[in-house]
Amino acid sequence: xxxxxxxxxxxxxxxxxxxxxxxxxxxxxxxxxxxxxxxxxxxxxxxxxxxxxxxxxxxxxxxxxxxxxxxxxxxxxxxxxxxxxxxxxxxxxxxxxxxxxxxxxxxxxxxxxxxxxxxxxxxxxxxxxxxxxxxxxxxxxxxxxxxxxxxxxxxxxxxxxxxxxxxxxxxxxxxxxxxxxxxxxxxxxxxxxxxxxxxxxxxxxxxxxxxxxxxxxxxxxxxxxxxxxxxxxxxxxxxxxxxxxxxxxxxxxxxxxxxxxxxxxxxxxxxxxxxxxxxxxxxxxxxxxxxxxxxxxxxxxxxxxxxxxxxxxxxxxxxxxxxxxxxxxxxxxxxxxxxxxx
Numbered sequence: 001x002x003x004x005x006x007x008x009x010x011x012x013x014x015x016x017x018x019x020x021x022x023x024x025x026x027x028x029x030x031x032x033x034x035x036x037x038x039x040x041x042x043x044x045x046x047x048x049x050x051x052x053x054x055x056x057x058x059x060x061x062x063x064x065x066x067x068x069x070x071x072x073x074x075x076x077x078x079x080x081x082x083x084x085x086x087x088x089x090x091x092x093x094x095x096x097x098x099x100x101x102x103x104x105x106x107x108x109x110x111x112x113x114x115x116x117x118x119x120x121x122x123x124x125x126x127x128x129x130x131x132x133x134x135x136x137x138x139x140x141x142x143x144x145x146x147x148x149x150x151x152x153x154x155x156x157x158x159x160x161x162x163x164x165x166x167x168x169x170x171x172x173x174x175x176x177x178x179x180x181x182x183x184x185x186x187x188x189x190x191x192x193x194x195x196x197x198x199x200x201x202x203x204x205x206x207x208x209x210x211x212x213x214x215x216x217x218x219x220x221x222x223x224x225x226x227x228x229x230x231x232x233x234x235x236x237x238x239x240x241x242x243x244x245x246x247x248x249x250x251x252x253x254x255x256x257x258x259x260x261x262x263x264x265x266x267x268x269x270x271x272x273x274x275x276x277x278x279x280x281x282x283x284x285x286x287x288x289x290x291x292x293x294x295x296x297x298x299x300x301x302x303x304x305x306x307x308x309x310x311x312x313x314x315x316x317x318x319x320x321x322x323x324x325x326x327x328x329x330x331x332x333x334x335x336x337x338x339x340x341x342x
Contacts, residue, residue: 018086025081029074069328076324083317093307100139101298102157102197105130106190108207108237110148110181111174114246115208117239117260118284122208123173125284126237131168133291134161143193144168149180149213151189157197180213183263187221187232187270195228202298204291205270206235206281210263218266225274232274233294234267237281 017023107126118125134142142164143157155167183205190203203225211218225232238260245258264278271278277297281287 022084072328076321079317079321083314087313089311101200104143104190106145106205113173115243117243145190147186149178151185181209182213183211184216184218184221188216201230208238233276234271236262
């Protein structure tokens, strides 16, 4: 027999009925009440010509108890039917095991990152896609290194992604460090922050220029990365041709077009030498796609196992039914039973 749909899916939160079809027995209760009413109506009643004087009399405790007998039996039947439906507390415990990746984002913050070939400028566009990238990787330890003419660890690799996002938000191009582009320094600092990590160590290095300042050469930094087994993804950010750049002059800030110069051969060499990849971001959409590619390439190893726990709750209803039936028997046979004298 096919059950009504509301019975097949009868559950509230963690509570459910293992045999909801038993509730169909509740449909018999109106029939039982009808039979009881018919039988009660056939009893002979004492009729008095004047009953007005009795209307204000309250029924005795014995009369009230006798009227309660059908209700006790009905409640006992409801409790037994509910027990037959087997109410259960069912919940699932999930255990997540993850092997995260240690990642450091190395971001160029030189003045040229204010160029407006990406909207609203290169750095702001980079911050937005980096923030999305961080939010998609909750199992990873992620750090932040900034560089221009020198390098600085803004946030060591951490699981506190909220703090990381706050520090990412306050980054500004120009003025935070000595201006210039020291790719080797930025890479070496990032390697230092990730080298003691787990099995998977990754750096995402983004710049819009040519290496023109260095305490550590890019070649040396590359060898350090290879020594510690660090994979480096490099991103050259900037359009082809010229870009609009805001420049401080004696007459105020003026916008001028400048040639976009990115040392792509060096960035390719760093990426290929460490097992990574080089990407070129010429607009916001391509930059977002690049971070999406890196996200897919560096898959997080997350395993989820679950355990189901079920606890039967029929017994409280059986106890309630037994108590109600016992109460009815005591009332009927101990208190309401009439003993006739010989």
